[in-house]
Amino acid sequence: MSAGKDAALVVIGPPKWSLDPENPVPPEDDAVLLRLGEDGRATAYSGKVEYGQGIRSGFAYAVADELDLPVDSVEVVLGDTRMVPYDRGTTGSASTRTVGLQLRRAAAAARQALIGLAAEEWATDAGGITAEKGEVLEIDGASRSARFAELLEGRTLEIDIPEQIVIKQIDDLNLTADAARRVDAIARVTGTAKYSRDIALPGMLHGKILRPPSYGARLQQVDTTRAEQVPGFVAFVRDGDFAGVVAEREDAAEYALETVRARWEETRVDSSDWSLPGLLKEKAKDLAVLRESGSLDAGFDAADRIFEGVYFVPYVANATMEPCASVAEWDGGHLTVWSGNRAPFTERAGIAQAFGISEDSVDVITAEVGGSFGSKSSTVSYEAARLSQEVGRPVRVAYSREEEFTWSTVRPAALIEIRSGVSSDGEIVAWDYVAYHAGETPFRGRRGADTPYGTANVRIAVANAESPLSSGSYRSLGGAVNHFAREVHIDEIAAGMGIDPVELRSRNLAHPRYRRVLEVAAQKFGWSSRSGSDGKGFGVALGHDVGSYVAQCVELSVSGREVQVERVVAAFDCGLALNPDGVRNQVEGSIMMGIGTALWEAMEFDGGRVLNPGFSRYRVPRITDAPEIEVELVGDPDTPSTGAGEPGIVPVAAAVANAVTDATGTRVDQLPIVPRL
Amino acid sequence: MQLLVNGQAHEVDAGAERTLLSVLRHEVGLTGTKYGCGEGNCGACTVLLDGEATRSCITPVASAAGREITTIEGVEGLADGDGLHPVQEAFARESAFQCAYCTPGFIVSTVALLERNPKPDRKQIRAALSGHICRCGTYPRILKAVETAAELMGGQTGDTA
Numbered sequence: 001m002s003a004g005k006d007a008a009l010v011v012i013g014p015p016k017w018s019l020d021p022e023n024p025v026p027p028e029d030d031a032v033l034l035r036l037g038e039d040g041r042a043t044a045y046s047g048k049v050e051y052g053q054g055i056r057s058g059f060a061y062a063v064a065d066e067l068d069l070p071v072d073s074v075e076v077v078l079g080d081t082r083m084v085p086y087d088r089g090t091t092g093s094a095s096t097r098t099v100g101l102q103l104r105r106a107a108a109a110a111r112q113a114l115i116g117l118a119a120e121e122w123a124t125d126a127g128g129i130t131a132e133k134g135e136v137l138e139i140d141g142a143s144r145s146a147r148f149a150e151l152l153e154g155r156t157l158e159i160d161i162p163e164q165i166v167i168k169q170i171d172d173l174n175l176t177a178d179a180a181r182r183v184d185a186i187a188r189v190t191g192t193a194k195y196s197r198d199i200a201l202p203g204m205l206h207g208k209i210l211r212p213p214s215y216g217a218r219l220q221q222v223d224t225t226r227a228e229q230v231p232g233f234v235a236f237v238r239d240g241d242f243a244g245v246v247a248e249r250e251d252a253a254e255y256a257l258e259t260v261r262a263r264w265e266e267t268r269v270d271s272s273d274w275s276l277p278g279l280l281k282e283k284a285k286d287l288a289v290l291r292e293s294g295s296l297d298a299g300f301d302a303a304d305r306i307f308e309g310v311y312f313v314p315y316v317a318n319a320t321m322e323p324c325a326s327v328a329e330w331d332g333g334h335l336t337v338w339s340g341n342r343a344p345f346t347e348r349a350g351i352a353q354a355f356g357i358s359e360d361s362v363d364v365i366t367a368e369v370g371g372s373f374g375s376k377s378s379t380v381s382y383e384a385a386r387l388s389q390e391v392g393r394p395v396r397v398a399y400s401r402e403e404e405f406t407w408s409t410v411r412p413a414a415l416i417e418i419r420s421g422v423s424s425d426g427e428i429v430a431w432d433y434v435a436y437h438a439g440e441t442p443f444r445g446r447r448g449a450d451t452p453y454g455t456a457n458v459r460i461a462v463a464n465a466e467s468p469l470s471s472g473s474y475r476s477l478g479g480a481v482n483h484f485a486r487e488v489h490i491d492e493i494a495a496g497m498g499i500d501p502v503e504l505r506s507r508n509l510a511h512p513r514y515r516r517v518l519e520v521a522a523q524k525f526g527w528s529s530r531s532g533s534d535g536k537g538f539g540v541a542l543g544h545d546v547g548s549y550v551a552q553c554v555e556l557s558v559s560g561r562e563v564q565v566e567r568v569v570a571a572f573d574c575g576l577a578l579n580p581d582g583v584r585n586q587v588e589g590s591i592m593m594g595i596g597t598a599l600w601e602a603m604e605f606d607g608g609r610v611l612n613p614g615f616s617r618y619r620v621p622r623i624t625d626a627p628e629i630e631v632e633l634v635g636d637p638d639t640p641s642t643g644a645g646e647p648g649i650v651p652v653a654a655a656v657a658n659a660v661t662d663a664t665g666t667r668v669d670q671l672p673i674v675p676r677l
Numbered sequence: 678m679q680l681l682v683n684g685q686a687h688e689v690d691a692g693a694e695r696t697l698l699s700v701l702r703h704e705v706g707l708t709g710t711k712y713g714c715g716e717g718n719c720g721a722c723t724v725l726l727d728g729e730a731t732r733s734c735i736t737p738v739a740s741a742a743g744r745e746i747t748t749i750e751g752v753e754g755l756a757d758g759d760g761l762h763p764v765q766e767a768f769a770r771e772s773a774f775q776c777a778y779c780t781p782g783f784i785v786s787t788v789a790l791l792e793r794n795p796k797p798d799r800k801q802i803r804a805a806l807s808g809h810i811c812r813c814g815t816y817p818r819i820l821k822a823v824e825t826a827a828e829l830m831g832g833q834t835g836d837t838a
Contacts, residue, residue: 052776052813185769188777189761189784191709191749198708251692251699321713321721321778321812370711370778371812401714585772585815592814615718615810624807626816 008152009036011110013161015085016102017047019094030160031085033106034063040134040149042067042074042110044103047087048095049079049342050184051369051376053645054582055095057182059103061579065173066107068131069148071183079344079366089343091374091473093546093643096578101167108168109161117151118144170576170637180581196340196367197325201394204327205234206250207387208257209397210243211407214608215470216267219243226259236260237390244383246391250398269608271468277312277670280415280436283466287434290460291450299430299457303421306430307493310417311485312670313653314602315410315438315469319620322370323404324377328384329394335362337381340369347378354382355389373593374473375408405613409472410603412438414445415465416485421457426499428508431455435482438467448479448545448650451486453508469603469610475593476646479545480653487541487654488669491661501540501658502527513573517551518542520571520634525553535559537663541651547642548574548635552591554655556627558663561677565595565627565656570648572631575639584631587648591629594652596621599674678742680705683751693739697731698722700738701748709749709781713810720809723782724748730789732808749781752788764788767826768819775813783809787823791830797823 011034036042044063050056056076064071077083087099111131118136119126122144130139137145170177187193212219224236227245232252237244245260247253271279300306326339335355341347344364352359369376380397388395399407414437421430431453437445445462474480494504502522509515522528522540530538535557542551555567568591577583600619604611612618657668660677670676680687682705689704701707701724710733713721717732724733725747733741747755756762761769764787774780783806790797790805797805802823811819 052774054772054775180772181769182772184777185772186761188774188780189765189768190753191707191781193777194708195711195778197712198702200706200708249703251695251703319812321711321719321776321810323712369776371776373812398712401716401719581772585775585818588817589775589814592816593812614716615714616716620810620812621814621816622807622810623816623819624803626803626814626820629817 008038008155008157009110009113010158011035011106011161012158013102013106015047015087015099017087017098019092019098029086033085033103034110036110036148036152038149038152040073040147040152042069042107044074044076044106045084046076046078046099046103047084047345048090048099049344049366049369051090051342051372053095053586054182055100056184057179058096058579058582059100060183061176061179062100062104062173063107065175066104066168067111069134071175073134079341081344081348081364086345089346091342093645093647096644097641104167105161105165108165109159112162112165113157113159114148114151118146173578176578177580179579193368195322195370196327196338197396197398199327199338199367199396201327201329204394204396205246205248205391206253207244207246207384207395207397208253209383210245210257210260210262211403212241212264214266214269216269216608217264219262220265221263223261227256230256230259235391237387239386242386244387246387246395267608269468272606273314273602273604276314276413276468277415279468280413280438280465284436284463285465287461287463290446290462292459294457296430296432296457296459300421302423303429304424305422305496307420307422307489307496308418309489309492309669310415311488313414313481313484314671315413315471316474316597316601317405317410317603317618318373318375318408318474319405319618320371320373320375323399323401324380324408325396325398326381326384327394327396328381328388330388330392333357333361335385336365337385338365338367339378339381340367340376341378342369342372342376347381350378351382351385355385373475374477377409377472379407401615402613405618406610409470411474411477412444412467412471414438414481416482418485418489420489420493422493422497426497426504426507428453428455428493430457432459433486434461435485436463436465437478437481439464439471440467444471445478445482447477448482448543452511452514452544453490454510469605475590475649476545479543479646480594480597480649483541483543483650484653484657484671487543487651488657491658492667505540505542513549514542514544516634517549517571517573520632521551521553521569524571524630524632525569527553530555532662535663537659537661539655539657539659539662541654541658543647543650545643545647545650548572548644548647550647550651552651552655554659556656556659556663558660558677561674563599563660563674565625567628569630570632571634572648573635574642574644574647575635576637576641577633577635577644578641580633583633583644586644587631588629590646590648591652592621592626594649595625595656598653598656598671600672602672678739680742680746681744682707682746683748683754691738693737695738696734697724697736697738697741698733701733707748707750711778711781713779719779720782720786721779723785725785725789728789728792730786747785749785752784755788762788763829764791764826767822767829771818771822771825773815773818773822775815779809779811783811783819787826790823791827795830796827
């Protein structure tokens with residue numbers, strides 16, 4: 001365990017990265033979680049990565065709190081397979097409630113061990129000793145004290161986390177509660193934080209990949225005569241359909257690539273974003289019934305009104321600000337890659353397999369990650385490693401924006417059909433929900449497909465459909481899409497029944513946490529006293545994701561084909577919010593992202609080509625689009641923390657769509673809204 | 678060709694048609710300025726040219742020769758006293774970032790904005806920063822950070838339109 005080498009106190013334990021503690025997915029091998037050096041400084045280790053959600057800061061403050069150390073004495077090492085315990089990946093808004101909790105336990109164990117050392121040295125009872133700001137001291141009279149560094153001098157201790165270790169109560173996590181300033185703030189605002197394309201190794205070369213003109217095209221013939229004459233050209237690498245240029249400088253690689261003549265055999269692809277809605281249903285397979293109860297027939301028979309709707313959500317791009325990049329270096333048979341990723345161990349396994357070498361022969365070092373939201377695959381690392389292998393020198397591959405739009409994964413499109421039966425007093429008595437989500441695996445569309453509105457007669461069914469674009473993960477994958485359809489449909493019921501949308505939801509919701517977020521959002525927003533004028537619209541929607549509950553009210557104005565979201569009030573319940581400012585930051589960001597998917601964002605493609613691979617043609621939210629956002633945290637501090645990074649996005653598109661319908665009188669059942677106005 | 682970057686002269690061997698961004702990152706070795714889109718649409722590559730916010734990804738390096746270039750690494754040097762520039766301090770204080778890939782660009786543009794308008798109102802702030810993208814969506818915090826920076830620099834912001 002190299003992380004413990006010259007440490008004075010090392011805490012060992014399982015990393016506890018799995019969300020289900022009863023069924024941990026192996027490997028959960030014991031590893032070094034925390035080390036406290038002779039200098040009294042602590043280092044925590046985790047296989048999670050930081051891509052903007054603030055976990056480096058969250059972990060640092062939590063360890064500082066549990067250890068009674070100043071936060072600037074704590075370092076957090078993330079996503080470096082040479083040093084950190086295994087972790088399957090930073091997904092599902094799970095870091096704080098899994099690894100974060102375990103690091104707190106590790107820090108508490110270290111604190112307890114330090115107090116034990118002092119008790120031994122002072123020949124007194126450990127119960128009379130406490131810790132404070134990097135010191136242990138006697139509680140009564142404080143006659144004796146010692147700095148952690150003094151206690152640890154010359155020692156080498158390895159401890160396990162005691163089964164019964166007690167972590168601090170929320171009221172005692174003072175640093176965490178007030179942690180408005182992130183521990184990495186200085187590096188971020190001075191430009192010294194190193195993202196993958198900022199990493200330069202001695203002797204490093206630059207690679208550019210030869211891209212096919214359309215998806216699925218096969219490389220037939222290449223002529224590199226002119227490329228070879230470009231100053232700085234080093235090599236052209238071809239392996240089947242994979243091909244790329246390596247050069248001394250990035251601009252030389254780009255220029256040389258442009259001079260390569262390639263003949264491709266293209267596959268005939270008929271699908272386009274125009275034909276997508278029909279295609280999804282036509283190519284659906286593996287319809288899985290997630291829940292079925294009561295009798296839909298009986299429910300619809302008993303209903304006074306029946307509502308039917310079909311909803312469509314297009315592919316959207318994650319469009320992280322940082323396009324993918326990776327640096328690869330071979331040392332004999334050992335490969336090291338520096339990349340922005342969200343699962344370094346998964347990337348390591350994939351690369352090892354691709355090159356036919358053992359996982360031990362690959363190290364993945366995660367650089368700062370310039371956004372993920374579910375994207376950042378290991379493809380770029382494979383490309384850099386393949387080129388580097390050929391030229392025998394380190395190689396960096398850094399995508400252009402166009403490559404990022406074209407060769408990264410996108411959020412799956414979906415077509416959703418809902419049929420509901422409603423009694424005269426607005427009670428939903430039948431609910432038939434069938435969703436067709438693009439994607440290779442059926443689980444993609446399941447998240448958020450179920451309904452919180454109490455209905456005896458219900459069927460929830462989800463199918464996956466063949467996907468013309470390469471679909472991947474996204475913030476609340478499936479969840480945000482399913483919520484759009486359901487929450488828009490609920491508003492259609494409300495309008496049809498002549499019942500206020502908040503009131504209709506309230507009548508059909510039993511769960512107290514749903515009811516609370518709805519009530520708080522409506523009350524803080526002033527829902528009941530809202531007053532419209534020309535072009536003004538108000539919308540509401542709610543949802544649940546990764547254990548958390550959220551409701552949002554939106555005010556916006558529509559003028560011609562311009563929509564300005566003016567105000568969003570969110571009530572958010574993630575149980576205990578350890579770092580309220582960090583939670584707010586995530587919810588605000590989720591709302592901005594959701595506004596983009598509601599109003600403008602859609603991948604345009606035809607014949608296997610992406611037609612809008614740039615910010616000039618793919619519109620994302622800008623600062624001029626930012627509404628006033630109020631986030632009310634309503635979670636019960638006694639309820640364990642649940643996810644904070646994703647749930648904020650699930651109601652946004654529906655709340656915006658419902659507000660646009662309110663403003664224009666025209667029903668919105670397809671996204672994005674603005675091109676259809 | 679000679680470039681004056683953050684008060685220091687750099688002799689660089691680069692073709693005139695290369696972008697200023699490419700030369701800053703690869704030849705001068707300053708990686709705080711980011712590539713985001715390569716077409717001047719996202720603002721991540723923003724630097725100051727004689728004090729004016731400029732998209733370095735669409736600026737030929739030759740046109741920057743002989744002018745004063747300030748990158749995010751040089752922003753501290755523009756402030757009175759040691760340590761962070763008030764704009765940097767304000768972004769840190771308000772946690773006006775998540776992944777922070779866009780942050781250098783926003784900070785550099787804000788420095789230019791407050792130089793020519795020490796008391797911008799929200800409408801002016803939005804207009805000045807509308808060419809930037811923060812995909813993490815921290816815009817409400819960025820608005821707040823610019824106001825905080827203006828206060829730290831002795832100006833005051835106007836009404837919150």
